[in-house]
Amino acid sequence: MIKSHGLNHILNSEGNMETTTKNTILLNPLENPESKATIDAILEKYQEVPGSTMVILNELQNKIGFVSEDLQQYVADYLHIPVSKVHGVISFYSFFTTKPRGKHTIKVCLGTACYVGGAPQLIEKIRQLIGIGPGETNDDWTVTVEECRCVGACSQAPVVVIDDEIHGRVKPSTIAKLLRSVTTEPKA
Numbered sequence: 001m002i003k004s005h006g007l008n009h010i011l012n013s014e015g016n017m018e019t020t021t022k023n024t025i026l027l028n029p030l031e032n033p034e035s036k037a038t039i040d041a042i043l044e045k046y047q048e049v050p051g052s053t054m055v056i057l058n059e060l061q062n063k064i065g066f067v068s069e070d071l072q073q074y075v076a077d078y079l080h081i082p083v084s085k086v087h088g089v090i091s092f093y094s095f096f097t098t099k100p101r102g103k104h105t106i107k108v109c110l111g112t113a114c115y116v117g118g119a120p121q122l123i124e125k126i127r128q129l130i131g132i133g134p135g136e137t138n139d140d141w142t143v144t145v146e147e148c149r150c151v152g153a154c155s156q157a158p159v160v161v162i163d164d165e166i167h168g169r170v171k172p173s174t175i176a177k178l179l180r181s182v183t184t185e186p187k188a
């Protein structure tokens with residue numbers, strides 16, 4: 001069970017975290033009966049299908065919102081395959097996450113054009129402004145910061161993707177305005 005600042009969090013329909021005022025919501029999906037039932041249903045559905053590991057992990061990411069180390073082990077045990085095989089898939093595809101995300105996701109592109117164009121400085125500025133860097137989520141679960149690979153908008157480098165919206169030619173001096181749109185709205 002994970003609690004934070006007296007608040008607890010649940011996954012919304014998009015697999016993102018929402019803060020609730022309830023006192024006991026589990027973040028470990030294997031300890032949450034509802035999530036566990038969802039996980040088992042996915043595994044049961046595909047367990048006899050050859051080569052279904054990727055499909056299973058994909059559904060878990062979509063339905064649960066992340067595939068934690070514990071969940072990877074659970075999948076490996078269920079399918080009788082080495083956990084290294086599951087871990088290999090998770091770490092190869094950037095689509096997968098091993099931790100729950102905040103309500104909004106800020107991705108900084110670290111492809112070559114964006115890196116050269118100033119992406120590291122943007123990451124530094126984000127850290128200054130909201131106190132978190134890549135792979136981290138803020139305390140009230142509103143924002144997760146991530147790095148990503150080229151999103152195909154190199155001509156607008158450096159690029160920041162907020163939720164699914166691409167923002168080009170972002171500068172350390174202009175990123176505060178972008179962040180404000182996801183950090184000052186009323187919390188869910």
Ligand code: FES
Pocket residue numbers: 109110111112113114115149150151152153154155157159
């Ligand atoms: S390198 Fe960032 S969009 Fe291509």
